[in-house]
Structures are given as structure tokens and as C-alpha cells.
Amino acid sequence: MQPKRLTILGVGLLGGSIGLALKASGSSCHVIGYGHRQSTIDTALKMGAIDEAVTSPEAAVKDSDWVILATPVGLFEKLLLQIAPALPVNAIVTDVGSTKRSIVRQAEITLPKTVHFIGSHPMAGSEKRGVEFAKSDLFTGARCILTPTSKSNPSALAAVEQFWQSLGSKTVQMSPEDHDRNICDISHLPHAIAAALVAMQSEESLPLAGQGFLDTTRVAGGDGGLWRDILIDNRDNVADSVKRFRAKLDALLNMLGSNHDAAQREALARWLDAAAERRKQLFAAKIKELHAE
């Protein structure tokens, strides 16, 4: 069930990297690319990320056994409507979006019963954007979250899982709802916070920034349009994550605001140390994971 003709809709950093990774994996799959900017398509062809460029989504998918949506998430709904009538029977459709509830719901409503949709979220990429940053090892060692539902076809799920593994990813499964809540905490909230942290700086404070500030705000360097789509699509979770984040910041402020006897000073240091320790364990786990490749 691995792809023989695969269409990538949106040939940017992720879409282009899928093409390159697929070629690098030894697959003889024919890769068709669709993108709305000619310069992107030309670069993707030149890099060997795609074998063929097709100028409409419908034409791009009509003979493909696999289709991957790799545009910004804000364009998914329109794309699904465009490709739905053109998809061959038994085609496998997946995506690389950073939110999963909406695309899974839209796919179940829009696509014909004769095709199989499985949501994917490869946790790779960077604040860089564009096919020129695509690389064949982008997914190596990266987690890829699959979000099947009770309606998902088990063979299609197994095929999509195997596909991402063949590109070097480690797959995990969770519901679209769990995905959107957990990813909000660990990725969408940090983005919102980093952007707000940059926005609140004054012209006096900004020149004093050191490496710490640059690291803390790195994720805020991402494309505004892409992140707008993600944050709007997941806005109920963003609001909830902000609420829980604020509660922790309030707890910290309360500890700062009270009278400082030895026990209170000790409690504050412990709170900060607990955060440091938790991060240290996470970091150690990541290092271990990388070396287990």
C-alpha cells in the first residue's frame, strides 16, 4: 500500500522535504507537485523534490494513489472541496497540518467514502519557510502524530504509519482532540507567548537582549500567515492553554509579592528549581531518544 503515484499539494518546506525524503528512501514513486507559485514549483523540480508539476489540484490528484495536503492549514477546506470529485477510488489522503480536529472533520464530510483519509502531523520544520529549505532528512528522528478516528480504515492507517516510518519518523497515535489540546500546550501556546514577549519590549530594552532572549523567542520568527491559521483553527485550546499558563504565572507573582520569611523564600526557590529539573529531565529524554536512533 505504499505510494506509486503521490501528489503533494503545496510544495514548501514540508511538502518539498517529503519529496526529497521519499527519493532518499529508495522509493521509485512518481511524485507530482501542485503549488500556486511558479517560482516554488520551478525550485522544487530543480531540487528533485517533485518529478512533475501540475497546475490545478484536481488534475494533480486524478491519477494518484496517494495525496498529501501540505499547504498552510487555512487552505485545507478549499483544497478538499476541489480534489474530492477527482480522487481515484481507494486513494489514501493525508496531510501535514499542525491542527487536526478541523481537517479530520472536514475530510470526513467532504471526501467520498471510496477514499481513505488519515490525519498526520510530522513534528518537523522550523521557523524557516519555503521549498529552498527543504531537506531529505527533515523527518529523521522526528515524531509524527497520526490521528485516526472510529471511521478510519485500518489498512490505510497502517499504510500511512509505514509511510512516515519509511521517511525516518517515529509515529504515535492519538485522537484529533487530544492532539490539538496537547500540541497547543507544547507548541501553539509557546508561539503566542514568544510573539507577545517580543511585542511588549520597548526600544530601550530590546538592544539589551542576549542569547537567552533570542532563544526564548526563536519560534516567534515563524511566518505570520501560517501561524494565524493555526492559532485561529485551535483558538478554543489556545484560550484554555493561556488560562492555565496565567494561573502558573499568577502563582509565581503571588510568591514574589508576599512577605519573605525563610520558608517562603525556600518555597519560591523550590518552585523555580522544580521547573528547571522538569526541563532537565525532558532534555535528557530527548538526548536519549536521539541516540537511540
Add this chain to the structure above:
Amino acid sequence: MQPKRLTILGVGLLGGSIGLALKASGSSCHVIGYGHRQSTIDTALKMGAIDEAVTSPEAAVKDSDWVILATPVGLFEKLLLQIAPALPVNAIVTDVGSTKRSIVRQAEITLPKTVHFIGSHPMAGSEKRGVEFAKSDLFTGARCILTPTSKSNPSALAAVEQFWQSLGSKTVQMSPEDHDRNICDISHLPHAIAAALVAMQSEESLPLAGQGFLDTTRVAGGDGGLWRDILIDNRDNVADSVKRFRAKLDALLNMLGSNHDAAQREALARWLDAAAERRKQLFAAKIKELHAE
């Protein structure tokens, strides 16, 4: 007016690096170290960060023309009281603390008129702690903020400025008040935010962390006791910075919460792009600064 006998009170990452940087600069200054942990002192001697170890602050400063306070800021007040009676006439006293109003005020109250205090904040270091991470180039290219007041002796200020420059730093001057407000925005607030961001994660979200989350929270890996002292000492500014940060986060949430016509979607993307652009300019300025060395 450069040091002939310099005492470093607290031989950790910063104190140890001062000793190593001074030696590397070709100075023949005799460096005396005081620290409360024998193992730290032994390491500092072995590394050549100090020439001599003295077991009390009073004895450590009594024959020195220069003294640098390099313990956590929470210990400064006690140290000043201890060394005040022992300091030689015309001694220059400075520090490396991350907050400046309290140490400057305490020094002006506590130290005799016969010695000269100038507050310093070398913006170097990392989330690592301990003399074993000290290095002779820690201050190379780093900013060092000096915080003179109307009471500061101009020759002492010039000497302290020259001292930090001889270790490779670029000095800037501002009032203790401006320092504490600006550094709060660019350093203390990011630390509080990073700690709260780690603290609010669930056991489900944490394993999904990628490089972005690790970067965003790197500063939260710092020592709890050190940061407790800094945040408590600067708590009025921390509260104010949190307030202004929240206003920005609220603005973002409001944009997410409203109905999404094309103009509103466009405004949100612009807001996020503005943060990305501001960070990009900052990053470019930092790179330029480094290459101008």
C-alpha cells in the same frame, strides 16, 4: 587605576571567569578568592582563576585595591556589612549582580565614604552554574552595564569601565532604575514566563516537546535560588512587566476570538509578522555586533 590586588567574593561561573579573563588579558594583578565552599575554592585555585584563597570576606578584602561581589544577589547586603570596616581607603568596589537598584542603594548606605562603589552587570553567563564552567572568554563581546549615580566618583567609574573593556566587554551606562526596568523586560520576565510554561505542561503534552519548546524554555534551566533572589529583588518591575506582557497576550487572544472576516484575519497575520520581523531585525543587529568585534 587598574587592580593590583583584586578580591573576588564568590568564585562561581562569573567570579571564576573574571579571574581567568584577567589572567588572559595579560594583567599581573594578584587575585584573591573568597567562597564558602572549599571544593569551589580548590577548583578555582587549580584552574588558575584565583592566586590565593582567603576564608573570610573581611580578611579577603583588607589589603585589596579592588573588590568584586560575585555571589548571588541575595547575599550582597550581608557581604557589604562584613567588608565595610575592612576595606582600604580608595578601594574600588563593584559587583556582577543582575539587579542594580538594591545593591547601589545598599553600597551607598553601608560602605564608608573613603571607598568607591560602581554597580556593574556583565550580561554574560548561562543556565550553567559553578566555577567548573568558568572561561576566560566569557565576557568577550558581551555587554556590561554600569549604573553610576550622582554620588559616583568619575575616576572610579572610568576605571571600572576600563576594567570590563580589558576583559573584552562593551560597556554601556544607565541609571540603576532604568537598568532594573529594562533588564526585567528582556531577561527577568522571559525567565518567569519560561518557568511558568514548563510548570503548566501536562504529562501528556511534555513528551511531544520539540526543539522549539526546548529553546523557548532554556533560560528556565537556571538555578532556582539565584533566580529567586533576582525576582524577589526586582519584584515591582516583574509585576509591571507581567502586566504589560499580559496586555499583549490579551490583544492576541482578542484577535483570535472575534469573527474572522478577511480584514481581521489580515490584521492578525500582520501582528504576528510584526513580531517575527522585530525579532529578525534584533537577530541581524546581534550578528552584526558580533562581526564588528
